[in-house]
Amino acid sequence: MEIRQLKTFQTVAALLNFNRAARQLHYAQSTVSAQIQALEDDLGVRLFDRLGKRVLLTEAGEKLRPFAQKMCDLAEETRGEVGAAPLARGSLCIRIPESLGTHVMPEVVKRFQARFPSVKLQFITCAYDGLARDLRQGVTDLAFLLAESIQDADLKVEVLGFHPLVLVASPDHPLAGTGQVSTRDLAGQPLLLSRVDCSYRMTFEALLAGDGVSPGVIIEFNSVAAIKECVRAGVGLSILPAWAVDRERAAGRLAVLPWEADPLEVAALMVWHRDKWLSPTLGAFMGVVREVMVDGVAEAAGG
Numbered sequence: 001m002e003i004r005q006l007k008t009f010q011t012v013a014a015l016l017n018f019n020r021a022a023r024q025l026h027y028a029q030s031t032v033s034a035q036i037q038a039l040e041d042d043l044g045v046r047l048f049d050r051l052g053k054r055v056l057l058t059e060a061g062e063k064l065r066p067f068a069q070k071m072c073d074l075a076e077e078t079r080g081e082v083g084a085a086p087l088a089r090g091s092l093c094i095r096i097p098e099s100l101g102t103h104v105m106p107e108v109v110k111r112f113q114a115r116f117p118s119v120k121l122q123f124i125t126c127a128y129d130g131l132a133r134d135l136r137q138g139v140t141d142l143a144f145l146l147a148e149s150i151q152d153a154d155l156k157v158e159v160l161g162f163h164p165l166v167l168v169a170s171p172d173h174p175l176a177g178t179g180q181v182s183t184r185d186l187a188g189q190p191l192l193l194s195r196v197d198c199s200y201r202m203t204f205e206a207l208l209a210g211d212g213v214s215p216g217v218i219i220e221f222n223s224v225a226a227i228k229e230c231v232r233a234g235v236g237l238s239i240l241p242a243w244a245v246d247r248e249r250a251a252g253r254l255a256v257l258p259w260e261a262d263p264l265e266v267a268a269l270m271v272w273h274r275d276k277w278l279s280p281t282l283g284a285f286m287g288v289v290r291e292v293m294v295d296g297v298a299e300a301a302g303g
Contacts, residue, residue: 108285
């Protein structure tokens, strides 16, 4: 059993596609197949089922994933500790809400790449469902959530700050010309909600349900940009982080409705598995995130 075989196994297990795994690893497909076959022969089990063009993990393959991650992590830790220079290198897979990725992550990536240009970063749109599993299995190295909290004993959570949520409408919407808006005003109103910006929508929907308010039709999107354009067109209302609509609000393309109750806010959380080895690469990235989202916010407040 070789580390390179385990890394190949991890890539195929994550992508469930031998061709895509070969491209990502810069191998010929025959090399990927040979490494998986050698690993299967060594372990005496099948790790993947090939059903036509589909590739599925077997039960043995599912069991191997966390062990493969630990062994690969240990190999990286050994290189970092024993090697001549523990430099940040390799790759990171990061799950992130779209609005956070659009409005905060560019500065993080800019600073990180300036210091560690050889590190490959892969960003995946955040979805609350399955997040703990992916962190546990090592499919995802680090995740960010916009949520009140996440309850899982296997995860470590760091609060990066609290950020306001705003209810937005077209400037021509009837509620845009009124005074303060309450949950009662949202009865029967179409709502445009995100499927990929994590769990603050759950908080908002729970608030409406707690007040016995039933909105109109709920339209779900995989894109915050699409939500904003549809709100601007008068399709309905949406709840979004304030930073996601700053430009549209300043340009008069969207109206922020004044909220009658306590201000709505959401925590920005950085999440990783408690047993995850914080490699020099991962530790460096987390440090840059703190620079931008914690220190940067404090400096802005002080100024």
